Amino acid sequence: MAGSxxxxxRPPASRSxxxxxxxxxxxxxxxxxxxxxxxVIRQECDSNAVRTGGDPTALRKCTALELLEQEQAxxxxxxxxxxxxxxxxxxxxxxxxTEICGAPGVGKTQLCMQLAVDVQIPECFGGLAxxxxxxxxxxxxxxxxxxxxxxxxxxxxxxIAEAQQEEDHHKALETFSLEGIxxxxxxxxxxxxxxLLAQIYLLPDFLSEHSKVRLVAVDGIAFPFRHDFEDxxxxxxxxxxxxxxxxxIANDHKLAxxxxxxxxxxIGQSQSTLVPALGESWGHAATIRxxxxxxxxxxLATLYKSPSQKESTVPYCxxxxxxxxxxxxxxxxxxxGSEMNPRKRxxxxxxxx
Amino acid sequence: MASKxxxxxxxxxxxxxRLSRHxxxxxxxxxxxxxxxxxxxxxxxxQNVQKLxxxxxxxxxxxMQTAYDLKMKRAVNPFSAFLSTTLxxxxxxxxxxxxxxxxxxxTGPPGCGKTQFCIMMCVLATLPTSLGGLDGxxxxxxxESAFSAERLVQIAEHRLPNYFVTExxxxxxxxxxxxxxELTCESxxxxxxxxxxxxxxxxxxxxxxxxxxxxxxKEFDTKLQGNLTERSNFLAREASLLKYxxxxxxxxxxxxxxxxxxxxxxxxxIIQLCAA
Numbered sequence: 001m002a003g004s005x006x007x008x009x010r011p012p013a014s015r016s017x018x019x020x021x022x023x024x025x026x027x028x029x030x031x032x033x034x035x036x037x038x039x040v041i042r043q044e045c046d047s048n049a050v051r052t053g054g055d056p057t058a059l060r061k062c063t064a065l066e067l068l069e070q071e072q073a074x075x076x077x078x079x080x081x082x083x084x085x086x087x088x089x090x091x092x093x094x095x096x097x098t099e100i101c102g103a104p105g106v107g108k109t110q111l112c113m114q115l116a117v118d119v120q121i122p123e124c125f126g127g128l129a130x131x132x133x134x135x136x137x138x139x140x141x142x143x144x145x146x147x148x149x150x151x152x153x154x155x156x157x158x159x160i161a162e163a164q165q166e167e168d169h170h171k172a173l174e175t176f177s178l179e180g181i182x183x184x185x186x187x188x189x190x191x192x193x194x195x196l197l198a199q200i201y202l203l204p205d206f207l208s209e210h211s212k213v214r215l216v217a218v219d220g221i222a223f224p225f226r227h228d229f230e231d232x233x234x235x236x237x238x239x240x241x242x243x244x245x246x247x248x249i250a251n252d253h254k255l256a257x258x259x260x261x262x263x264x265x266x267i268g269q270s271q272s273t274l275v276p277a278l279g280e281s282w283g284h285a286a287t288i289r290x291x292x293x294x295x296x297x298x299x300l301a302t303l304y305k306s307p308s309q310k311e312s313t314v315p316y317c318x319x320x321x322x323x324x325x326x327x328x329x330x331x332x333x334x335x336x337g338s339e340m341n342p343r344k345r346x347x348x349x350x351x352x353x
Numbered sequence: 354m355a356s357k358x359x360x361x362x363x364x365x366x367x368x369x370x371r372l373s374r375h376x377x378x379x380x381x382x383x384x385x386x387x388x389x390x391x392x393x394x395x396x397x398x399x400q401n402v403q404k405l406x407x408x409x410x411x412x413x414x415x416x417m418q419t420a421y422d423l424k425m426k427r428a429v430n431p432f433s434a435f436l437s438t439t440l441x442x443x444x445x446x447x448x449x450x451x452x453x454x455x456x457x458x459x460t461g462p463p464g465c466g467k468t469q470f471c472i473m474m475c476v477l478a479t480l481p482t483s484l485g486g487l488d489g490x491x492x493x494x495x496x497e498s499a500f501s502a503e504r505l506v507q508i509a510e511h512r513l514p515n516y517f518v519t520e521x522x523x524x525x526x527x528x529x530x531x532x533x534x535e536l537t538c539e540s541x542x543x544x545x546x547x548x549x550x551x552x553x554x555x556x557x558x559x560x561x562x563x564x565x566x567x568x569x570x571k572e573f574d575t576k577l578q579g580n581l582t583e584r585s586n587f588l589a590r591e592a593s594l595l596k597y598x599x600x601x602x603x604x605x606x607x608x609x610x611x612x613x614x615x616x617x618x619x620x621x622x623i624i625q626l627c628a629a
Contacts, residue, residue, distance in 0.1 A: 134420075138596075139454075139596050139599075139600055140455070142452070142455075143423045143427055144427070144434075144448055144449075145448075146420055179421060182420040182423075182424055183419050183420075185419060185421075186417055186418075187417070187419065187422075187423060188415045188417055188418075189418075191415075192593075194384055194413060197385075197410075198380070198384060198410035198411075198414040201407065201410040201414075202410045202414050205407070226585075226589060227586050227589030227590055227593065234385060241387075
């Protein structure tokens with residue numbers, strides 16, 4: 001890499017293709033003197049060359065200490081399911097791509113809608129006070145459901161405000177209302193992968209205009225790519241390009257990107273397993289992978305891939321108020337004789353452990 | 354949107370000609386080519402190619418709406434957001450009824466009432482909006498020859514005896530239900546592709562497909578090599594066409610499955626009618 005940048009900023013004089021190790025051998029100076037010389041020449045070239053607004057390579061270089069400070073300062077987008085938040089280390093991380101895979105009906109879109117509401121929670125309640133971009137490729141976004149989730153979230157914050165009675169809580173609640181939440185959720189409906197590609201190309205400009213956006217949700221990334229694709233190498237190339245763009249968007253604008261993916265059946269020698277769709281190479285695109293699945297009647301979330309958290313599985317449920325923890329059953333429930341669904345196994349005390 | 358010609362996207366004439374020599378004619382082709390290839394083909398610099406990409410993307414990207422705009426659109430006409438099934442508990446569970454603008458899948462074992470449910474929805478869709486209907490025509494794609502017109506009339510007379518008092522009302526209701534019998538996968542797909550014009554010309558407000566599974570099971574044997582992918586492709590193509598129709602015309606599209614299969618997703622709401 002260093003060699004090629006030196007070549008691009010070639011000085012007008014004859015010193016072409018030389019670097020700090022070949023130079024001393026040629027003219028008999030020490031390596032440090034050679035490095036100084038080259039740096040002086042580079043600086044002169046830089047001042048001559050045309051700068052095209054903001055050299056991004058400079059921003060991407062920092063020490064691990066600076067990165068640590070950044071990571072500790074930045075917030076998370078909570079999911080309202082405390083077990084899931086703990087498993088993720090606080091919630092969905094900013095500047096990272098989180099992929100949510102699962103079978104149909106398990107709750108991926110519910111989670112996306114919940115996060116699109118939660119990113120808007122004001123800072124005094126522990127949120128990010130950001131806005132959300134929702135890119136829908138499947139048409140599963142239901143406004144009525146978002147209204148339910150947002151109403152429950154506002155009520156939750158109102159309860160906190162009443163309990164704690166602080167000045168900034170009440171002020172924040174003036175803007176954190178149902179209309180406010182819905183107005184700050186930017187919705188794009190993409191019908192095929194061309195529209196999706198076009199939208200992702202235009203996203204950086206959109207984000208520069210709307211700098212408060214802290215979450216980009218793409219629901220789902222698999223649907224437009226799964227059918228009608230004869231040329232699989234084109235698909236891989238397009239998906240890789242998409243992943244690269246999303247990573248750079250996440251980093252440059254400091255926001256969280258969540259993608260939902262479908263599951264596909266991999267037919268093995270003797271059995272078939274459910275694996276995330278879009279193939280092996282796509283598996284490298286997301287930093288954090290969450291797989292939602294069923295176990296009898298209980299929904300479970302497994303952290304499948306994460307650079308910093310331990311792999312584990314937690315239960316969650318989807319209530320009329322949105323994504324929530326599983327409530328422990330009330331202690332007064334009798335195990336037999338109740339008018340319950342005869343197909344449900346009656347809950348006995350030992351089973352809870 | 355994707356097949357928009359590049360000239361309509363605002364690119365210069367001679368640039369379009371240059372691109373068409375490399376078989377790049379539509380926005381779709383332009384966006385699928387890699388960046389380096391674009392630079393080579395257009396002969397432009399990095400920044401200029403980026404500007405071209407933005408221009409082409411703007412031509413085919415979707416319009417932005419806030420969730421608030423979406424809510425206002427639905428609120429303008431609350432009855433057009435859902436088609437009530439007149440079964441109170443089901444309507445409550447579905448947040449109003451069968452959703453307009455999206456696909457609803459009805460599945461269950463044989464004999465539990467899926468076709469009856471669909472026949473009832475036919476009647477309801479033709480009712481005027483004052484009675485909770487959609488005041489429009491219905492398209493019924495029947496692959497099992499299970500639709501019975503006599504049963505339709507029987508349901509109408511017994512469900513709404515006060516409304517269907519005259520012969521004339523029954524006639525106008527039956528006249529607005531268009532039945533198509535399709536027996537192969539290919540003909541079903543062809544029929545769905547031709548639906549767009551029918552929906553506009555006949556003022557269709559509900560599309561029912563009964564059933565998706567029967568044609569697929571007849572023609573695709575999953576034990577044979579390659580059939581699984583073909584079947585998935587067919588179903589996905591069908592689903593995306595139906596979704597496009599549902600959203601474009603904001604109508605409910607309902608179709609039946611037999612519950613034995615686990616189909617690859619797109620996402621639907623599932624109303625499961627169990628025999629129990």
